[in-house]
Amino acid sequence: xxxxxxxxxxxxxxxxxxxxxxxxxxxxxxxxxxxxxxxxxxxxxxxxxxxxxxxxxxxxxxxxxxxxxxxxxxxxxxxxxxxxxxxxxxxxxxxxxxxxxxxxxxxxxxxxxxxxxxxxxxxxxxxxxxxxxxxxxxxxxxxxxxxxxxxxxxxxxxxxxxxxxxxxxxxxxxxxxxxxxxxxxxxxxxxxxx
Amino acid sequence: xxxxxxxxxxxxxxxxxxxxxxxxxxxxxxxxxxxxxxxxxxxxxxxxxxxxxxxxxxxxxxxxxxxxxxxxxxxxxxxxxxxxxxxxxxxxxxxxxxxxxxxxxxxxxxxxxxxxxxxxxxxxxxxxxxxxxxxxxxxxxxxxxxxxxxxxxxxxxxxxxxxxxxxxxxxxxxxxxxxxxxxxxxxxxxxxxx
DNA sequence: ATTCATGCGGAGACTATCTCCGTTTTATCA
DNA sequence: TGATAAAACGGAGATAGTCTCCGCATGAAT
Numbered sequence: 001x002x003x004x005x006x007x008x009x010x011x012x013x014x015x016x017x018x019x020x021x022x023x024x025x026x027x028x029x030x031x032x033x034x035x036x037x038x039x040x041x042x043x044x045x046x047x048x049x050x051x052x053x054x055x056x057x058x059x060x061x062x063x064x065x066x067x068x069x070x071x072x073x074x075x076x077x078x079x080x081x082x083x084x085x086x087x088x089x090x091x092x093x094x095x096x097x098x099x100x101x102x103x104x105x106x107x108x109x110x111x112x113x114x115x116x117x118x119x120x121x122x123x124x125x126x127x128x129x130x131x132x133x134x135x136x137x138x139x140x141x142x143x144x145x146x147x148x149x150x151x152x153x154x155x156x157x158x159x160x161x162x163x164x165x166x167x168x169x170x171x172x173x174x175x176x177x178x179x180x181x182x183x184x185x186x187x188x189x190x191x192x193x194x
Numbered sequence: 195x196x197x198x199x200x201x202x203x204x205x206x207x208x209x210x211x212x213x214x215x216x217x218x219x220x221x222x223x224x225x226x227x228x229x230x231x232x233x234x235x236x237x238x239x240x241x242x243x244x245x246x247x248x249x250x251x252x253x254x255x256x257x258x259x260x261x262x263x264x265x266x267x268x269x270x271x272x273x274x275x276x277x278x279x280x281x282x283x284x285x286x287x288x289x290x291x292x293x294x295x296x297x298x299x300x301x302x303x304x305x306x307x308x309x310x311x312x313x314x315x316x317x318x319x320x321x322x323x324x325x326x327x328x329x330x331x332x333x334x335x336x337x338x339x340x341x342x343x344x345x346x347x348x349x350x351x352x353x354x355x356x357x358x359x360x361x362x363x364x365x366x367x368x369x370x371x372x373x374x375x376x377x378x379x380x381x382x383x384x385x386x387x388x
Numbered sequence: 389a390t391t392c393a394t395g396c397g398g399a400g401a402c403t404a405t406c407t408c409c410g411t412t413t414t415a416t417c418a
Numbered sequence: 419t420g421a422t423a424a425a426a427c428g429g430a431g432a433t434a435g436t437c438t439c440c441g442c443a444t445g446a447a448t
Contacts, residue, residue, distance in 0.1 A: 011393080011394085011447075012446065012447090014393095014394060014444075014445055014446070015445075016394095016396085016444070016445070017394075017396090017445090020395085020396085040436090041435080041437090042434090042436075042437095043435090050396085052397080052398070052436085052438090053396070053397060053398070053437085053438075053439080054395075054396060054397070056438080057396085060437095062436090112362070116363070154379075155372065155375065157372065158372050158379065159379075161360060161363050161372055161376070162359065164362075165356065165359025165360040165361070165362055166355060166356060166359040167359070168306070168358075168359055168362035168363075169310070169355050169358055169359050169362075178352050179355075181349065182352050182356055184383070185348075185352065185353075185356075185380060185383035185384055186379060186383055187383070188382070188384075188385075189378070189379035189380055189382035189383025189384070190382075194388075205415060205416075205425085206414095206416090207415095207425090208413075208424095208425060208426065209414075209415095210413070210425095210427085211414090211425075211426060211427090214426085214427085234403090234405090235404080235405070236404065236405075244427085245427065246405085246406075246407090246428080247406085247407075247408080247426090247427070247428060247429070248426075250405085250406060250407080251426075254406095256405090
């Protein structure tokens, strides 16, 4: 008896709760895509077919919801860095990754506040906890520094901050082309002095 | 009689209204500095010693208030560009101006949404109405292009967008140094290819 | 089938934005 | 100086969104 109780201490999550959580995430993704990061949370709950209390129970704050909605995209970007590092020369890997970042923002596959929650909050920056995206660019830049293609004193986080910054002004038809030109400027400006 | 009436068609603004408007602007500047761009407008009205209706009458939207509060700072930055252009070589003038921009943000003499209202809105970008700040960087970059110090294909607005972007992530103790390093990267990356 | 813990919905508390109307105040003129 | 008319006022309350909490419902485990 005692053995059985300790084995079943971790009770299986209820299937309705898991289903509701997924429905909220889907509704939120659609709402953020269409209306931006400030879409009404009550409206999202309605679209998901759940009550407001249910939404808040699963995601206590707007930031928590945003983070959850975009976690998969963040992981994709982080994984892409590893993939690029395996098949491309260091500088080209860094460039390709930064351009992929821009494409994700243009396609609204990720939005500025989702990046902010990962890297922009004062406590996170201050503590040096840089999350997966921070780790991704760190690795790519370090690799390019070692290959001699990027100046030794470049702080990868400076580049990341520039990228996240431009995601906040992603509000015009020509934004994507402008952001890609900026990636080129940043890469060129990060080369070693001759 | 008819002559006198046509001369007095434009009635002088009331002194109490002008005074109240100034009080709202002062209270708003202080609140935005202390609490950020989302400070409560009702609280700002209270601090100014006016009713909520009065605040909205003078400034119908939060953006309108922000624009009015920071108009003088925007004009200062625009004027600084002209001043720098008169006393410095083209590339150094551009660099100095971008660093001044960073200093203004660090000192909270201007805030991201104030810049957004001037240059970030889709209609404004789309229409090519670029405001005073846009004009300022336009002039500085064009001058540096003519002197051969900046690549001919650089769009000044790409640099401006990068600057405004980093103003959105101005939330950590080391932000200012990071932004200054970024200015260096942007300038270096904008040089002509050799 | 029963038990118990998890999870639910949504009314209503709370807060900020914003409107609007009766009242007050100021500029102008005679 | 007093009268007039327009400008400007204040703030109660309408509106909308965030968020809580409690009685009820549901699902996992036995």
